[in-house]
Amino acid sequence: MRDDPVLLRGRDITRRWGGLVAVDKVSIDLERGKVHAVIGTNGAGKSTLINILSGEIAPSAGTVELLGQDVTAWTQPRRARAGLGRSYQRNTIYPTFTVFENCRLAAQASAQRPWRWWSAADRCPISVPAAHAAARRAGLEPLLQRPAGLLSHGQKRQLEIAMCLATAPQVLLLDEPLAGMGAEETDRMLALLAELKTGHAILLVEHDMDAVFRIADRITVMVNGSVIACDTPQAVRTSPAVQSAYLGGH
Amino acid sequence: MNADRGKFLFVALCFVGLALYPLVAGKFGVDLVTKIMVYAVFALSLELLVGSTGLVCFGQAAFFGIGAYATVLLSPPADPAALAWLLPLCMLAAAAYALVVGALSLRTKGVYFIMVTLAFAQMAYYVVHDTPLGGGTDGIYLNAKPVLGSLMDLGKPLVLYGFTLACLALTFGFLALLLRSRFGRALAGIKANEQRMRATGFSTYPYKLAAFTISGGIAGLSGFLFAVKDGFVNPELLSWHLSGAVLIMIILGGLGHLRGALIGAFAFALLQEFFQSEAIFGAFAKHWLLGLGLTIIASVALLPRGLVGVMGQLRERLVGGKGSKESVDA
Numbered sequence: 001m002r003d004d005p006v007l008l009r010g011r012d013i014t015r016r017w018g019g020l021v022a023v024d025k026v027s028i029d030l031e032r033g034k035v036h037a038v039i040g041t042n043g044a045g046k047s048t049l050i051n052i053l054s055g056e057i058a059p060s061a062g063t064v065e066l067l068g069q070d071v072t073a074w075t076q077p078r079r080a081r082a083g084l085g086r087s088y089q090r091n092t093i094y095p096t097f098t099v100f101e102n103c104r105l106a107a108q109a110s111a112q113r114p115w116r117w118w119s120a121a122d123r124c125p126i127s128v129p130a131a132h133a134a135a136r137r138a139g140l141e142p143l144l145q146r147p148a149g150l151l152s153h154g155q156k157r158q159l160e161i162a163m164c165l166a167t168a169p170q171v172l173l174l175d176e177p178l179a180g181m182g183a184e185e186t187d188r189m190l191a192l193l194a195e196l197k198t199g200h201a202i203l204l205v206e207h208d209m210d211a212v213f214r215i216a217d218r219i220t221v222m223v224n225g226s227v228i229a230c231d232t233p234q235a236v237r238t239s240p241a242v243q244s245a246y247l248g249g250h
Numbered sequence: 251m252n253a254d255r256g257k258f259l260f261v262a263l264c265f266v267g268l269a270l271y272p273l274v275a276g277k278f279g280v281d282l283v284t285k286i287m288v289y290a291v292f293a294l295s296l297e298l299l300v301g302s303t304g305l306v307c308f309g310q311a312a313f314f315g316i317g318a319y320a321t322v323l324l325s326p327p328a329d330p331a332a333l334a335w336l337l338p339l340c341m342l343a344a345a346a347y348a349l350v351v352g353a354l355s356l357r358t359k360g361v362y363f364i365m366v367t368l369a370f371a372q373m374a375y376y377v378v379h380d381t382p383l384g385g386g387t388d389g390i391y392l393n394a395k396p397v398l399g400s401l402m403d404l405g406k407p408l409v410l411y412g413f414t415l416a417c418l419a420l421t422f423g424f425l426a427l428l429l430r431s432r433f434g435r436a437l438a439g440i441k442a443n444e445q446r447m448r449a450t451g452f453s454t455y456p457y458k459l460a461a462f463t464i465s466g467g468i469a470g471l472s473g474f475l476f477a478v479k480d481g482f483v484n485p486e487l488l489s490w491h492l493s494g495a496v497l498i499m500i501i502l503g504g505l506g507h508l509r510g511a512l513i514g515a516f517a518f519a520l521l522q523e524f525f526q527s528e529a530i531f532g533a534f535a536k537h538w539l540l541g542l543g544l545t546i547i548a549s550v551a552l553l554p555r556g557l558v559g560v561m562g563q564l565r566e567r568l569v570g571g572k573g574s575k576e577s578v579d580a
Contacts, residue, residue, distance in 0.1 A: 088445075117427060
């Protein structure tokens with residue numbers, strides 16, 4: 001295991017869309033055992049930042065380091081195989097597959113072997129146990145044979161996390177995992193995130209402020225693509241700049 | 251498990267029925283079913299792309315035609331070619347063109363992909379249409395049909411029937427195994443949500459290119475069988491009409507099922523024969539395209555899951571109507 005607790009490091013990340021600067025020189029460190037939340041109003045650049053860190057879009061400037069390696073030029077699949085898991089703001093599960101197959105397919109990414117065309121995927125000695133473990137960890141084991149499209153909204157969000165876990169990531173980038181959840185589902189998801197925290201570095205983009213302040217160890221506040229504060233939850237809560245720009249001065 | 255066993259039984263019975271068919275059929279029937287089985291292999295090649303990977307290719311006839319032309323062009327002018335090398339070469343020629351077309355067209359998506367594959371097919375069409383290589387609009391004749399030593403002479407209709415049936419069964423079996431393998435499940439994932447597959451760690455382009463090339467090779471096999479059966483090739487084998495027809499076959503049968511490609515090929519060819527029959531329609535038979543078109547429109551409207559989904563649709567109607575259907579959405 002690496003000594004450096006910082007598993008993902010973004011430096012001066014900038015993304016321009018023509019004349020618009022969606023993300024402006026943002027630097028961020030994600031440490032193992034910590035949840036780092038990114039908050040901001042709609043259009044602040046949070047999702048663009050997560051897309052750049054995961055490799056879905058290239059930055060106009062800046063660098064991304066994963067486990068000490070510069071991965072700025074790496075494709076998204078390569079970063080994912082190197083230990084970067086992400087979930088999306090909207091559900092991106094495979095609705096017609098069972099919960100098990102959703103997890104198994106995600107786990108298959110680390111043992112692809114596509115040339116073994118005669119060997120059935122559901123007997124894969126690597127992805128099958130990994131899928132069971134991921135589903136168990138996300139609390140979905142009783143629902144393994146259910147088509148994913150028939151799950152409740154909260155269960156679908158849990159499945160998103162399970163699919164991330166099935167790839168055995170070290171860093172989790174979670175884009176609004178609590179979106180649309182009720183109080184009970186939110187509590188269950190926060191308990192899951194708290195449990196996952198120990199072995200992973202987690203970036204949490206979230207609008208639910210109560211949840212963010214309950215779970216985050218560090219919070220970055222973005223406004224119009226720039227970071228206006230990056231500190232502990234307590235310091236962010238009392239920051240006059242944050243209060244005026246984001247929390248409405250209350 | 252029961253549903254899987256039922257599907258397996260259905261397919262096995264179909265193949266047994268096809269194997270026994272020549273015992274009761276005449277020359278016309280054997281010839282017709284041979285042609286339909288060739289189309290079924292062709293439809294299976296496209297099913298791998300459209301139904302299993304979500305890539306709507308509108309240039310599949312190019313690979314079919316290349317397989318057919320390669321059969322004629324690589325055969326000696328007067329003597330029969332050896333099946334052992336001719337068949338693999340024809341499949342390789344079609345797969346090689348598919349590799350080139352796929353390498354370029356898979357960089358596009360959606361309607362652009364459809365148009366680019368059509369454009370590549372039209373390029374191949376005009377190569378055989380406008381150059382001496384393909385014999386122009388007249389086409390070329392295959393003077394001697396391939397043989398496998400003294401064991402097999404594909405010039406004999408019953409031998410060709412058996413060989414085509416074996417090719418169909420092997421293609422079906424190969425694709426069934428492929429689709430349940432890790433490669434096949436990755437293709438299913440790409441069809442369902444390519445963005446998620448990439449986020450999970452799959453480089454999707456090589457998977458799609460491999461599927462495209464395999465599909466081209468299988469289409470080349472069907473082209474080979476067609477050229478051997480008819481003993482003649484012309485540019486129409488590469489035309490967009492044929493690409494459209496094979497697309498209709500798999501839609502009619504039911505996308506996403508290998509059985510659908512089989513059923514669709516049989517349904518399409520039999521409907522074609524039905525509407526072309528002067529014994530049934532008299533002088534109106536010359537307008538057979540009208541009847542065929544209207545039937546296909548009605549089938550697509552009334553059977554959104556294709557012919558393969560008829561039983562399921564009936565069961566839903568009988569058991570619980572719409573209320574029994576649960577929505578499976580992301």
